[in-house]
Amino acid sequence: MKRLLLALLCLFSFSVYANEPTSTQEEATDKEAFSPGEMILHHIGDAHEWHFATLGDEEHGTHLTLPLPVIAFRPGKGLSVFSSSQLAEGKTYDGLKLEHEHLVSEDGSKVYDFSITKNVASLMLSAALLLLVFTSVARGYAKRGSGAPKGIQSFFEPIIVFVRDEVAKKSIGPKYERYMPYLLTVFFFIWFNNLLGLVPGGANLTGNIAVTLTLAVLTLLITLFSSNKNYWHHIFATPGVPKALLPIMIPVEIIGIFVKPFSLMVRLFANITAGHIVILSFISLIFIFRNIGVAPVTLAFGLFINMLELLVAILQAYIFTLLTAMYIGGAVEEHHDADYQMGGGNGADEAHAHAH
Amino acid sequence: MQIVTPELGLIFWQLVIFGIVLLLLRAFAWKPILSSLKERESSIEGALRMADQAKLEMQQLKAGNEKLLADARMERDRILKEATDVSNQLIEQAKTKATEEGSRMILQAREAIQNEKNAALAEVKNTAAKLSIDIAERILRRELADQPAQQQLVDSYLQEVKLN
Numbered sequence: 001m002k003r004l005l006l007a008l009l010c011l012f013s014f015s016v017y018a019n020e021p022t023s024t025q026e027e028a029t030d031k032e033a034f035s036p037g038e039m040i041l042h043h044i045g046d047a048h049e050w051h052f053a054t055l056g057d058e059e060h061g062t063h064l065t066l067p068l069p070v071i072a073f074r075p076g077k078g079l080s081v082f083s084s085s086q087l088a089e090g091k092t093y094d095g096l097k098l099e100h101e102h103l104v105s106e107d108g109s110k111v112y113d114f115s116i117t118k119n120v121a122s123l124m125l126s127a128a129l130l131l132l133v134f135t136s137v138a139r140g141y142a143k144r145g146s147g148a149p150k151g152i153q154s155f156f157e158p159i160i161v162f163v164r165d166e167v168a169k170k171s172i173g174p175k176y177e178r179y180m181p182y183l184l185t186v187f188f189f190i191w192f193n194n195l196l197g198l199v200p201g202g203a204n205l206t207g208n209i210a211v212t213l214t215l216a217v218l219t220l221l222i223t224l225f226s227s228n229k230n231y232w233h234h235i236f237a238t239p240g241v242p243k244a245l246l247p248i249m250i251p252v253e254i255i256g257i258f259v260k261p262f263s264l265m266v267r268l269f270a271n272i273t274a275g276h277i278v279i280l281s282f283i284s285l286i287f288i289f290r291n292i293g294v295a296p297v298t299l300a301f302g303l304f305i306n307m308l309e310l311l312v313a314i315l316q317a318y319i320f321t322l323l324t325a326m327y328i329g330g331a332v333e334e335h336h337d338a339d340y341q342m343g344g345g346n347g348a349d350e351a352h353a354h355a356h
Numbered sequence: 357m358q359i360v361t362p363e364l365g366l367i368f369w370q371l372v373i374f375g376i377v378l379l380l381l382r383a384f385a386w387k388p389i390l391s392s393l394k395e396r397e398s399s400i401e402g403a404l405r406m407a408d409q410a411k412l413e414m415q416q417l418k419a420g421n422e423k424l425l426a427d428a429r430m431e432r433d434r435i436l437k438e439a440t441d442v443s444n445q446l447i448e449q450a451k452t453k454a455t456e457e458g459s460r461m462i463l464q465a466r467e468a469i470q471n472e473k474n475a476a477l478a479e480v481k482n483t484a485a486k487l488s489i490d491i492a493e494r495i496l497r498r499e500l501a502d503q504p505a506q507q508q509l510v511d512s513y514l515q516e517v518k519l520n
Binding site: 041045102112113114117119123124131134135138141145146157161164177180182184185208209210211213214215269273 | 370
């Protein structure tokens with residue numbers, strides 16, 4: 001499954017690179033030429049400014065953009081903070097310039113880019129939203145005590161209870177309570193950001209590999225730090241495996257530790273990015289055909305995929321949370337017999353099947 | 357390969373902001389929410405258990421009431437039976453007493469009658485004797501001079517005559 005995904009990804013990125021020379025050629029001959037690959041990559045990628053729309057043509061029109069702060073750290077030179085509008089349209093500022101949305105220095109020295117990019121801004125927005133929503137939910141509990149929930153509280157309560165009962169309790173077991181804050185935060189973080197990514201003009205945060213990488217590493221760290229003797233015993237002396245096979249089994253098990261979070265990272269990234277690419281592709285059809293006749297098809301398919309993405313948004317949040325809970329459950333489990341395979345193997349496969 | 361290359365800046369911000377969100381939500385949202393949920397669930401569970409207990413108690417009370425009622429009924433029946441018995445006994449006693457009294461009175465009456473009869477007979481005897489003597493005296497005053505001899509003879513005759 002994972003290999004297939006990677007292969008797909010590779011195919012996709014190759015095709016983009018294959019497209020690029022032709023599109024630049026076309027641009028050379030025809031300024032108006034539209035390159036869907038470039039447009040899509042631009043939309044799903046990160047940016048140093050938040051671009052909403054362009055009124056008029058690319059060259060002379062008005063760009064509705066929100067400039068964001070650039071924060072660059074160069075060893076020796078220190079920190080430099082300035083507005084991204086200084087770098088607009090290939091301008092150079094303080095010896096820095098943007099190359100394909102990548103901050104580089106003119107003299108080729110190393111630059112560490114800590115800019116508040118579009119994704120970071122969206123991340124901050126979602127963080128504020130999460131805090132706002134869930135503190136108000138918590139206020140509902142403080143106000144109504146153990147009475148019936150109301151308003152926003154009654155909307156989120158079944159979801160919180162679902163994460164607790166169906167995800168945490170079933171996958172982790174009696175020690176689930178310690179992991180509830182992480183599981184709930186991951187679930188709602190992914191869900192909210194998936195939805196924010198679907199808003200026109202929104203950033204593709206959960207479809208960014210850096211974000212999914214961070215979340216997967218956090219899951220890995222939590223799994224490793226909460227692992228007990230049984231977990232390591234299972235890795236270094238797998239029960240029921242002949243001693244002679246251990247030299248093969250141990251490396252496989254160790255790879256397994258890292259493959260699990262790697263699959264989390266790739267699954268979320270690929271699912272969300274793929275959804276965006278599909279929607280953008282349908283929209284691109286309009287610009288490729290330059291014909292109003294194609295609009296109904298584009299709209300219908302775009303709408304359909306958008307609805308699907310709404311489902312995928314919560315599904316991926318659920319899968320990420322469920323698998324995280326299963327990995328933690330495997331690490332804290334006390335009795336390590338056939339149950340382990342259930343928790344780590346079958347369940348995960350089932351979830352994989354769900355994911356696609 | 358740009359889209360599959362994680363960028364340091366975003367990793368840094370993601371780590372920082374997600375960490376802050378996690379800590380803040382844990383303190384101000386998840387802990388109060390989860391504890392309230394737990395509290396509510398335990399209160400619901402407690403209420404359900406209490407309802408069950410109340411039902412059980414109700415049943416026990418009902419059973420107790422029924423037992424009390426049955427006891428009262430039994431008591432009533434017993435008292436009624438006792439009263440009937442006592443009244444029957446009383447009637448029986450009264451009847452026996454009355455019969456006894458009746459027969460005693462009859463006996464007394466008989467005795468009295470006998471006595472009266474005896475007295476009457478004795479008087480009749482005396483009167484008859486006096487009459488006979490008078491009659492005989494009158495007869496014999498003329499005919500017999502020896503009155504005592506005559507009297508003796510009459511007495512002996514009278515002795516012979518047994519009047520009862």
